[in-house]
Amino acid sequence: MNRRHFLGQSLASAGLLAGCASSAPINISKAQVVVIGGGYGGATAAKYIRMFSNNTAQVTLIEPNADFISCPMSNLVIGGSRTMAEITSPYENLSKRHGVKLIKDMVESIDQKQKTVKLASGSTIKYDKLVVSPGVNLMMDQIKGLAEANQAGVTIQAWKAGPETVALHQQLAAMRDGGVYAISIPEAPFRCPPGPYERACQVASYFKKNKPKSKVLIFDANADIVSKAGLFRKAWATLYPGMIEYHPKFNVVAVDAKTKTLKFEVQDDVKADVLNILPLMRAGDIAVKSGIANANGRWVQVNFLNFEATAAKDIHVLGDSIQVAPLMPKSGHMANSHAKVAAAAIVAELGGLEVNSAPVLTNTCYSFVDATQVVHVASVHQYNAEEKTFKTVPGSGGLSPEPTTLEGIYAWGWAKNIWADSLA
Amino acid sequence: MPLIHFQQLMKFSAINLSLLGLILITSPSFAQTSASNMNNRSLAATSASNMNNRSLAATCANCHGTNGVVVPNSGMPDIGQLSKDEMLTKLMAYKSGAQPGTIMPQLAKGYTDEQLNTIASVLGKK
Numbered sequence: 001m002n003r004r005h006f007l008g009q010s011l012a013s014a015g016l017l018a019g020c021a022s023s024a025p026i027n028i029s030k031a032q033v034v035v036i037g038g039g040y041g042g043a044t045a046a047k048y049i050r051m052f053s054n055n056t057a058q059v060t061l062i063e064p065n066a067d068f069i070s071c072p073m074s075n076l077v078i079g080g081s082r083t084m085a086e087i088t089s090p091y092e093n094l095s096k097r098h099g100v101k102l103i104k105d106m107v108e109s110i111d112q113k114q115k116t117v118k119l120a121s122g123s124t125i126k127y128d129k130l131v132v133s134p135g136v137n138l139m140m141d142q143i144k145g146l147a148e149a150n151q152a153g154v155t156i157q158a159w160k161a162g163p164e165t166v167a168l169h170q171q172l173a174a175m176r177d178g179g180v181y182a183i184s185i186p187e188a189p190f191r192c193p194p195g196p197y198e199r200a201c202q203v204a205s206y207f208k209k210n211k212p213k214s215k216v217l218i219f220d221a222n223a224d225i226v227s228k229a230g231l232f233r234k235a236w237a238t239l240y241p242g243m244i245e246y247h248p249k250f251n252v253v254a255v256d257a258k259t260k261t262l263k264f265e266v267q268d269d270v271k272a273d274v275l276n277i278l279p280l281m282r283a284g285d286i287a288v289k290s291g292i293a294n295a296n297g298r299w300v301q302v303n304f305l306n307f308e309a310t311a312a313k314d315i316h317v318l319g320d321s322i323q324v325a326p327l328m329p330k331s332g333h334m335a336n337s338h339a340k341v342a343a344a345a346i347v348a349e350l351g352g353l354e355v356n357s358a359p360v361l362t363n364t365c366y367s368f369v370d371a372t373q374v375v376h377v378a379s380v381h382q383y384n385a386e387e388k389t390f391k392t393v394p395g396s397g398g399l400s401p402e403p404t405t406l407e408g409i410y411a412w413g414w415a416k417n418i419w420a421d422s423l424a
Numbered sequence: 425m426p427l428i429h430f431q432q433l434m435k436f437s438a439i440n441l442s443l444l445g446l447i448l449i450t451s452p453s454f455a456q457t458s459a460s461n462m463n464n465r466s467l468a469a470t471s472a473s474n475m476n477n478r479s480l481a482a483t484c485a486n487c488h489g490t491n492g493v494v495v496p497n498s499g500m501p502d503i504g505q506l507s508k509d510e511m512l513t514k515l516m517a518y519k520s521g522a523q524p525g526t527i528m529p530q531l532a533k534g535y536t537d538e539q540l541n542t543i544a545s546v547l548g549k550k
Contacts, residue, residue: 051478051490052478333486337483341479344476348472353475354472360483360534360539361483376527379534380531380533380535396531396533410499410500410527412499413487413495413499413500414500416499417485417486417489417498418486421485
């Protein structure tokens with residue numbers, strides 16, 4: 001009997017006899033865990049379920065993309081200071097080093113009664129535990145004419161890193177000097193709260209160097225900058241004087257692809273050369289289709305001890321798709337943190353052990369104000385048993401005092417380590 | 425990168441072995457006293473607390489690498505070289521404000537002293 005096998009049986013038999021186990025355990029080495037989505041949440045969950053079960057639980061990761069392309073750092077590709085290769089990582093280490101079974105496919109549907117998922121390719125996979133980490137879906141129909149404008153190649157979101165990231169940079173490269181780039185921001189919550197403001201910095205950084213007569217217009221449906229407000233305001237004023245205009249409470253309701261015009265709920269129309277229109281967001285399609293997105297039909301409510309959807313047993317939901325706890329951002333770092341809490345809980349439940357009653361989450365988010373200078377926001381979230389939610393610890397967390405190149409080095413250090421932590 | 429892989433394996437093994445040790449120690453009484461709830465409970469609690477400790481320490485891994493094994497030349501401090509005591513001293517200094525830094529003073533304040541002790545126990549060089 002090898003060690004892994006022995007450990008698997010020990011965990012399982014411990015559970016079978018444990019008087020305090022909350023649910024009937026199964027033999028963990030026969031447990032099938034299926035993970036939908038290989039982003040920061042899903043990839044991390046797949047790896048850590050293998051690790052925490054001492055490589056006994058069978059884990060299958062279903063992801064349509066051939067490689068992992070990071071949203072964090074992708075604004076630098078849009079601004080032209082970095083390449084796609086620098087933000088791309090392979091999935092293969094999850095199988096080579098951790099024994100995760102990788103399937104390149106999409107999940108069409110979940111059968112909660114049979115406990116199976118159906119793939120786009122037609123096959124069906126059985127699960128004992130399902131992890132759903134599908135990221136966000138952009139609600140294109142919430143802005144009139146947006147789907148058509150996208151199809152015509154006029155508007156672009158680039159809010160999921162990939163071909164659109166390159167396409168947006170190409171639009172900026174093709175724009176005349178003296179042109180206008182406009183980014184519109186939906187009402188919070190949306191993926192990556194500081195992302196749009198960092199992107200404005202990166203586009204301005206590109207313009208300053210290459211097309212100095214050009215302008216960056218930010219139209220924000222929110223009343224103020226959603227994250228790192230003071231730091232961004234100062235960076236815009238000092239690094240890009242006269243180039244960036246910020247307009248709060250501007251809610252885009254329609255776009256005209258032919259005339260490249262934005263229409264607002266209240267204010268007058270605005271024309272731009274490059275239109276980066278971000279609509280409202282909701283949980284990824286599979287979560288909404290499965291009926292587990294029970295917060296306004298947009299986000300999934302979860303039990304924060306194990307990230308199980310409140311609407312479905314044995315379905316654990318991570319990352320941007322969930323209805324967040326107070327001050328919890330929809331970020332890659334947070335999704336990775338969710339995944340570790342969920343992984344430990346899933347292994348505990350499968351092995352008949354008690355689920356951790358005091359989990360901890362952290363968030364660290366670096367934003368580049370130009371190609372090398374960076375500011376951060378950080379927080380620590382402890383589980384509060386009375387309120388059954390995560391709460392930030394008073395006196396902890398906070399912002400950078402100012403942009404520095406030292407934090408630029410740490411930002412890349414963060415990226416390389418979280419990519420390895422999630423995928424290698 | 426065979427070196428990291430090897431280091432990671434070493435770390436995994438150390439942790440796995442400690443878990444194995446705990447199970448082995450409790451297993452004989454487990455087998456002999458067939459259905460003592462007390463023993464079963466302590467066995468389950470031991471394994472669960474071991475995993476909870478690893479899970480807590482994993483909140484550091486996003487920046488400092490899985491099991492504290494940092495990506496080489498990534499620009500991030502290599503905490504894997506610190507002993508348990510060195511790590512705990514450093515974490516407590518960040519928490520009290522004695523040790524300046526960029527992000528660590530803000531993060532360290534979010535953990536209880538006991539949690540920092542647990543993290544140092546799991547990640548400190550053995």
